[in-house]
Amino acid sequence: MKTLKTQVLIIGGGVTGAGIARDLALRGVNCLIVEKHDINAGASGANHGLLHSGARYVSSDALSAEECRDEGRILKKMAPDCIEDTGGLFVAVAGDDETYIAEFPHLCAKSHIPVEELDVKDAREMEPALSSKTIAAFQVQDASIGPFKLSMENIHQARTLGCELLRHSQVVGFQVIKRRIVATELRNLLTQEHFMIEADQVVNACGAWAKEIAALAGCQIDLLYSKGSLLVTHSRLTRRVINRLRPSSNADILVPGGTVSILGTTSIRIENLDAIFPTVSEIDAIVGEGAAMIPDLEKIRYIRAYAGVRPLVGTASEEGGRSISRSFTLIDHEKEGLENFATITGGKLTTYRLMAEKTTDLVCARLGVTKPCVTQTEPLPTDPATRWTKPGIAPELWIKHNDPQDLLLCECEMVPKSVVNSLALSIHEQNGKPDLVSLGLRSRIGKGTCQGTFCAQRIAAYLYDIDEMTGKEGLENIRAFVSERWRGERPLLWDTSLIQAELKEALYCGFFGVEIND
């Protein structure tokens, strides 16, 4: 069996694992990230993309509020390229709890979170989409952040400093000798080959999957799973992040992200991680409740829904687990008899850097590395390969270059051949082979109104033309791509989206017969 060696093995290619890799690399420690699927495949890729000011948590969870406050400020300085500093509003509508509204500015002040009360009329001028039934509005320092770009850039810098990322690699077991994990066994999910990694330290950064990984090492973590579903609107509805001013509930936050807005979330306790998808009833609840704050949400077109799972450390019994702290938990497994194993889970996208810092501090202390963390002061370098995740960049460059041969393969999001070429190159650099799903993850491909109807076959055809596909891979890829898109379309198929879905099925099943061809 092939064996790889590294100083630190990080399990999980979400934003926490990416942040730890960068932090370790900046302290001169060699590391390897292994990821079962692809970058941000779990909750790191299925959230609002919200950089919290902290105001959301002032009443229920002051610790999280203050962590968010500090980390938000740091990230705005260190990773401005990943952030759109939109600002945010908290708004209440008629019927919302007046006591909560009255306490809110005081609670913010107590946690030193800047807040400014607005005249309702001014707030509605700033954000015309707000309901006419708005009764209170406060301005805060929320922002929107691109989670995929953030993870990619952390990994990019770690790689330039000698760390590696292995995708499609699933941990299947640990070899423990004398209180130490001496080797980790993995399976490559593409080739089914098994291989080993020998590392001085092992970090479990698997988010909701942390419990399963810890169990493989004989450690127990009390973890609850809270599923949250979100909706992507067809166009951007507000300039700022809009929060509902009430105790956390469904559909409380609308976050602008480039040309769209993201509405969510629900919080539903689930028992296992097998079926993480948004349901019709969740979507109806989100639309219904969101419309109280922004009435247009009842009428507009949605292009996609998705769901992620929050790992909540604890054993609370409350439905959905909204009252459990959103702060993170770093578990040193030494007390359970494993000296070189640690788990980091819980937390939020906003606090990922702090989570990475604390974890790296522990790992470095064990390794005897004394170099301190520098990620509060060291700006995150931009990785050119991440730019295609940003809406509007591909069209801007395509128009600028004006090359008539550089055809648009995804017309909704204006992604041309040249972008596919550059994505293919970066996927090869991450030990992979470009397929439709991984191209989609790294760009706007398939994320527009047609949701892959035209671009799936067009890009498959192009990948054959540039020798990136052979045999029947095109058919397999198309099946995987349309199936992946479907999970986010299924709960919101009414009106125009249903028409689009009918066209897609007529093309891929009616004409191509992808469901009946082998």
Next chain:
Amino acid sequence: MTETLNIDCDLVIIGAGMAGMAASLFAGNRNIDTVQVGNTSEIIFASGLMDLMGVHPVGSGIIRKNPWDSIENLCRDVPDHPYAKIPPTIIHDASEELIAFLNASGLAYVRHEKQNALVLTPAGTVKPTYFVPRTMWNGVRALETKAPCLIVDIKNLKGFSARQIVASFKSFWPGLDHATISFPGPVNQGEVYLEPLARSLAVPQNRKALADELRPYLKNARFLGMPAVFGIQGAHRILSDIEKLVGIPMFEIPTMPPSIPGLRLKETFESNLSAKGIRRFFQKHVLGVQVKGKEFIVQIGDKSPETLIKTRGVVLASGRFLGKGLSADRKQIRESIFNLPVHQPDKRSAWHNYEFLDPAGHPVNRAGLETDDRFRPLDRSGKAAHEKLFAAGSILAHQDWIRQKCGSGLAIATAYAAVNAFLD
């Protein structure tokens, strides 16, 4: 104020997709005084292939060789399917009458004797179909014989890669090869669109230039396949001409919509139906229909009513969601013009399965209008909603044309049955 114009007729056909076009043709052939209203842009989404029945049962995922046997099995297994209301001989007569019209109009179709043909698609798959455009028939023969065959694509044409087709079939068709050409002519700078290329081949000189471009790649190929581009009118003649210059049998491969074969159908229907005396209001909408005793008053126009049509009968061939015959909000599916009851799953969560490619097909696709044996949609009490209101095509319930591969056959046969029922 828009001035309204009043028209009297015997039959109004609502819809200009395959079912609406077929209904107009059948009505014209039976000398019924007919007005047709509808948007013809949907028909260019057609692939040009005309299938009767390709897959049954749907969950089997097996492509059936003999459509007539499959229809027989379907009628036994799914007695609610619209086909079960039509004797096979009538389905046969309906499709032959339509194909005869297309053949006479210069859009030639060919078929096997009682057997489906398999047509190559750009996705590297095969599609089962009954009637095949003559321009595609050599492709069916080439696939059946696995003869050495060259697939040629066009530089800067998206969604069609000869390499993709060749790679997908190479394991059992070793004689396949691919080449890429620049389509001759001035239309060669950036992205290539098929319609101007197709129109350019109406000029003999351009055909010669294309043949000159193709000939160097032939080697030992005995067939040559290309994306469907060989002209709009008289495609078969254009293709024969190029075949003579190239020297081997050639064929077209249908392309992603909007496609040239779809455009041929649209133009053929548009230019030949008026000769049958059909008055057409294409690109107009039906804004409302009033029922006055035995008559219907159909209001048509863009936004405000421009024309009022008084008629004795209506064939509703307005299609499903894409055709806007059906519409859905978050709670339910409605029929758009008469607000007829729509057979549908009881809640939205049951409309679609969790997997897009679920072999069973999505329940929403079997939603639609239920009818009596004469294709009259039922009202809420389960009786025919009106003595002379008929429904045809994909708006009908209990069928899944996408998965059963029966879209054209269903449209044609039910249009035929509806028009004949009107005459009774």
